[in-house]
Amino acid sequence: MPGQPGQPQPGQYGYPQQPAYGQPDYGQVPPAYGQQDYGQAQQPAYGQPEYGQPGFQPMPPAYPMGPPPAQGTNGFAIATLILGLLGACLLAVPFGFIALNQTKQRNQAGRGLAIVGLIASGLWVLLFVVVFAIAAVTDSSTTASSDNTTRTSALSDSPTSISIDEVKTGDCVQTVEENNHIRKVTVLPCDSPHDGEVITQVHLPGSWPGSGDASFDKASEACQVQLDKLLASSPVVDKLESFILYPANEVQWNKSNGRATCMVHNADGQKLTAKVPR
Numbered sequence: 127m128p129g130q131p132g133q134p135q136p137g138q139y140g141y142p143q144q145p146a147y148g149q150p151d152y153g154q155v156p157p158a159y160g161q162q163d164y165g166q167a168q169q170p171a172y173g174q175p176e177y178g179q180p181g182f183q184p185m186p187p188a189y190p191m192g193p194p195p196a197q198g199t200n201g202f203a204i205a206t207l208i209l210g211l212l213g214a215c216l217l218a219v220p221f222g223f224i225a226l227n228q229t230k231q232r233n234q235a236g237r238g239l240a241i242v243g244l245i246a247s248g249l250w251v252l253l254f255v256v257v258f259a260i261a262a263v264t265d266s267s268t269t270a271s272s273d274n275t276t277r278t279s280a281l282s283d284s285p286t287s288i289s290i291d292e293v294k295t296g297d298c299v300q301t302v303e304e305n306n307h308i309r310k311v312t313v314l315p316c317d318s319p320h321d322g323e324v325i326t327q328v329h330l331p332g333s334w335p336g337s338g339d340a341s342f343d344k345a346s347e348a349c350q351v352q353l354d355k356l357l358a359s360s361p362v363v364d365k366l367e368s369f370i371l372y373p374a375n376e377v378q379w380n381k382s383n384g385r386a387t388c389m390v391h392n393a394d395g396q397k398l399t400a401k402v403p404r
Contacts, residue, residue, distance in 0.1 A: 200229045203236030203243070210243030213250040218243050285312040290371055293387050297324045298398070302369045302391055311371075319397035322369050322389040326352045330384040334376040341379065345372035349388035357390070360403055366390040 202225035209218035225240035285300050287310050293299075298316040314320060328348045335341050349370050357363045371387035373379040390402060 197232055197234050200225050200232070200234040200236035200240070202228060203234075203240040206243030207239040207246075208243070210246035210250070213247075215247040215250050218247040222247070285314045287312050290387070291382060293324060293327075293371065295324050295326055296401075298322070298401070299324065299389065302389065307374070308371065316401045317399065319399055321397065322391040323398060323402050324387055324389050325356055325402065326388045328352055328386050328388065330386055332384075334373075334379045334384075338374040341374065342370070342372055345370050345386035349386060353388055353390065357402070357404065362403060365393055366402065367393045 202221045206218050206222040206225050209215075209221065222240045222244040225236060228234060229237045229240070289310055290308055293311060293313070296316075297313045298318070298320040299322045300312040300314055300320050302322040316323065326349075328345075330341075330344045330348055335344055346368075349368060353368055357366070360366075367390065369389040369391050371389065373382055373384065373386070392398060
């Protein structure tokens with residue numbers, strides 16, 4: 127019954143009681159103004175970093191970096207340019223490739239110098255090749271001319287007998303006759319009456335063909351090709367016939383290295399009194 131002693135009444139001690147509106151609940155302690163209630167999570171203030179996390183700091187804008195400045199001029203590049211201009215190609219070429227490699231790895235100047243030096247070396251090499259080729263052709267022409275003109279002019283007016291192994295281009299032979307065993311011929315100056323003139327000599331390809339007739343056939347074919355070429359513009363070519371000295375056996379073939387001597391004479395049998403005009 128309400129009001130009986132020993133029984134708690136509503137609102138008295140022993141019963142939970144709701145605090146009045148706007149009054150604090152004395153069972154709980156509210157946080158002081160401006161302090162954080164550690165029992166509940168609290169949002170950080172706007173613009174402030176959250177506790178335990180790094181704050182946001184703006185980074186300065188990044189700008190692209192250019193290549194580092196060149197570290198001087200490469201020494202091999204300078205050497206390549208100088209040696210290339212002077213024609214020292216054996217040194218300029220390897221130095222040039224070393225310079226191209228080092229200028230790239232070390233960020234050095236001088237790449238253009240190395241390239242110019244290499245180009246100059248290439249031009250020198252080309253020039254050497256051209257000069258060598260011209261010299262070879264000139265020397266060959268000079269040798270042929272010497273064989274054609276100086277041999278017989280150095281002989282005496284009297285006929286001179288020589289071995290067929292000594293016969294050279296330009297010799298004028300006193301007598302030509304069909305004979306399979308010719309060992310010597312008589313040569314004399316070409317302004318003296320003579321039967322034949324040595325126009326050229328050829329080396330027959332391959333080894334000994336096995337017989338004298340086969341050797342003659344090979345020599346005749348090779349000589350005819352050369353005579354047609356050398357005497358194509360001669361005004362007397364229609365009046366000439368060929369005459370060939372060739373190795374008639376294997377011993378002669380090996381001794382002369384398969385050499386054949388290509389001669390011409392007048393088809394009508396008359397003597398020649400000068401060198402055959404070309």
